[in-house]
Amino acid sequence: AAFIKEEQEELCTSQEGEQLELKQETDAFMLTPVDEDSEHGDSGSTTDAEPEPTKRLHSSESHNKNYFRCDTCGKDFKYKSYLKKHMRGHTGEKPYSCKTCGKDFRDCSAFKIHMRFHTGERPYSCKVCESGFVSSGELTRHMRVHTGEKPYSCGTCGKDFKDASTFKIHMRFHTGERPYPCEVCGKGCISNSELTKHMRGHTGEKPYSFSIHMTDLLIFLLATVFL
Template sequence: MAMDTGEPSSFKVGASPISQNSYLKENRFTCKLCQAGFLRSYHLKRHLKIHSGEKPYSCQICGSAFTRNFGLKLHVRTHTGEKPYCCDVCNSEFSDCSALRLHKRTHTGEKPYSCKVCGSAFTTSSNLKIHMRTHTGEKPFSCQECGTTFSRKSILKTHMRTHTGEKPYSCRICGSAFKNNSNLINHLRTHTGEKPYPCEVCGSAFSERSRMKTHLRTHTGEKPYSCQVCGSAFSENSGLKIHMRTHTGQKPFSCEVCGCAFSHNSSFKEHMRLHTGEKPYSCKICGSAFARNYCLRKHIKIHTDGERT
């Protein structure tokens, strides 16, 4: 019978004294605040600065402060432009070795961080952490203006521009400005005519992936947006949003001339033509013009019905 030595049960018979020593030392210094374990006392001391908020290393250029001298050293390179780490595949340069290591995975295809729920793989642990929120529903970033929460800090940053009105991405062709870069990219396709997202069913092409996905529902009949009041279903969230106004009575589009209010923007635009006199719908047969499309359709019947008689 093996003698009970009092050692941890994870030790294997025949383990060397060196490996046992390493195990005992591994958690020799423990943080009382979060229970993290360290091999050396100075590692614990450095870790405690995370809890205390102490940042003794300051940048003499911009005043940014850091808990470690190493962090300051990396930061200074943002001012000097120094990039001492070079990719041997594409010659891209980086300010720190960890950034180079992550970059190399774009060449190797390595994705060492896997989701245990769905199996999706990622190049960085931070990307995996963000992905996990799609499963947990966690949204740790909250807007201080309206309380809306988000799963990513970058999405919150973009959302804040709805409050500030900031539009830092500008079109060089027409000057239109946008809250985020993806909206600018989509907008540029209105100038180039590029439509990189084709429908696999009918071949129709779209400038945005989201519009292609919405279009596909005309083939599948999918209507994922349902009214919780009456059960009506819609292929687009915007359709549901407009429909909800039939229940709430909300009319957010108001005429500044006469005060009439409308639930649909299209109805509001048609109404405004009564004041402006604009008649954009013209009959190709006789040239008569109308403010509303349905009035033109009704008028055309005068010509078509006359042809039948």
């Protein structure tokens, strides 16, 4: 517990941590598929997109003592806190745990955003409709509803998208990438939500059967009354 607290203080209060948090607040919603790995619905995988600078340096620069190198994949990072967060992608470590729902997170920024779903805090407000949002990235995506902006364009079919998450899923139709395999039959799915729907074919789950049955019952009762 002491280790986790120390880590939280290091990432959340240091200048490096603040820069990381500001960048990742946008990355968490702009670069990660919402229906797949959002920090509210998954165990902290929303910050898989690395904050800049993340590109590998040229060989002449890679030995700069001011940069921190990942011994696993060779990536160089400007801040030690960036490297620590990156390493958790290799180790699977998620030291930040939500006491409310039990979800775990790799870094402080995603954890803080997640907690806002529980507390109701919405520090980012839309100036047009006054809706509140948990992160600046979520607000940016929302603003496109008002502006009609669709900055993500498919180079294959020309279709435009408002957010990176939908665009990323769309591209899988063209590339054939299916990163969500079914553990029962091995079929690959383009998103976590598609996999969930597919799994119902194996489990026989019918999540909407109750509402359908209630509709049928209502129709029957109305028909009985007016006959």
